[in-house]
Amino acid sequence: MNRLQEVLERPEPTIAVPITQSIGKTTLQSIASIADVAEFRADLFPYSDLPYLEDQIRSIGVMPTLLTIRYQGEGGQWSGSEEDRLAVYQHLMPLVDGVDIELAADILPDVVDAANDNQKIVVVSSHNFNETPSAEELEHIQQESRSVSDYTKIAAMADTLDEYQRLADFTLNTTTSKLIIVAMGDFGPSSRIFFPGLGSHLTYAYAGDQAVAPGQLNYLETHELLKKFYPNYRKLFE
Numbered sequence: 001m002n003r004l005q006e007v008l009e010r011p012e013p014t015i016a017v018p019i020t021q022s023i024g025k026t027t028l029q030s031i032a033s034i035a036d037v038a039e040f041r042a043d044l045f046p047y048s049d050l051p052y053l054e055d056q057i058r059s060i061g062v063m064p065t066l067l068t069i070r071y072q073g074e075g076g077q078w079s080g081s082e083e084d085r086l087a088v089y090q091h092l093m094p095l096v097d098g099v100d101i102e103l104a105a106d107i108l109p110d111v112v113d114a115a116n117d118n119q120k121i122v123v124v125s126s127h128n129f130n131e132t133p134s135a136e137e138l139e140h141i142q143q144e145s146r147s148v149s150d151y152t153k154i155a156a157m158a159d160t161l162d163e164y165q166r167l168a169d170f171t172l173n174t175t176t177s178k179l180i181i182v183a184m185g186d187f188g189p190s191s192r193i194f195f196p197g198l199g200s201h202l203t204y205a206y207a208g209d210q211a212v213a214p215g216q217l218n219y220l221e222t223h224e225l226l227k228k229f230y231p232n233y234r235k236l237f238e
Contacts, residue, residue: 004064004097004121007036008151008178012233013196013226016204017219018068018212019060020044028060031207034223034237038063039204040096041212042088043070043078050091057095066123067092068100074127075213082107093118100125100153103145112148123180124149129214132156132163132183138170142177151178151201155213158183158191167191171198188215193225 007014016037021044023031031038038060042053057065069085070076078085086107089099093114098121101111108124115122124145133141133156145152158164164187171181180202183191192203192215205222206212217225227234 002097002119002121004037004066005150007064008121008201012236013230014202015219015222015226016066016202017207018044018204019056020208020212021046022056022059023207027207028062031219032063035205035219036064037066037202039066039068039100040092041068041070041076042092043068043076044212048080048088050088053088053092054095057092061095064098065096066098066100066121067096070100071102071105073104074102074125075129086110090114093120097121098123098150102126103141108148121151122149123151123153125153125155125180127154128156129184130157132158132166135166135170138166139174142174142179146177149177151180153180153182153202155182155184157185157214158187159185161187163187164191168195168198171195171200174199182213182215184214186215188213189217191215192217192222193229196226197230 015035016039017031017035018039018041020041071078089111099115100123103124103126126141142152167183181195181200196203205219206216
């Protein structure tokens with residue numbers, strides 16, 4: 001089994017830490033001792049030349065790795081063309097365990113084809129930094145994603161209790177897709193801890209000094225809270 005799929009399918013919560021810059025061996029060991037997935041955010045690294053990115057990915061090879069090259073339309077910093085972004089995905093594909101590609105991306109079919117050819121996990125994602133979509137819109141996103149992805153990721157701004165509850169209800173009641181659901185904004189921290197208990201397969205937590213998305217918690221804090229609320233998660237570290 002693909003090692004990323006293995007950790008995503010376990011019943012206990014699973015933590016992904018975005019890697020946005022070169023990290024030392026000691027820091028990597030600390031992350032790997034707690035987190036389950038390294039999300040390699042190629043769009044956030046200071047350089048985009050392929051040999052440099054290859055070296056960075058190889059340095060975190062001890063962990064299952066999810067490759068993300070987020071474009072600016074959905075909160076990333078990729079400023080090149082879509083053709084160049086596809087080329088980076090295709091080049092780095094053999095070095096990772098899975099890829100995250102936006103549902104709205106023009107290169108979605110090509111990235112999915114390359115991932116399938118290389119037997120990699122596909123996460124198809126949708127991000128809304130303004131609000132939580134309606135229940136009907138959330139259902140439409142997962143239906144569109146389901147045919148081409150292994151997992152559907154939806155990240156949405158949730159600054160009201162109604163929005164938070166809508167995301168929670170969707171996570172709990174959707175059984176036709178494997179979901180990764182996170183809230184951003186005021187209810188973001190709560191979602192990172194409690195949505196795994198509703199069926200979200202992955203929660204994201206940052207390392208370093210700054211969150212990668214609104215509502216993320218530090219991976220050490222996330223780990224301690226998950227141990228507090230999930231006894232079976234705590235047993236993994238005893």
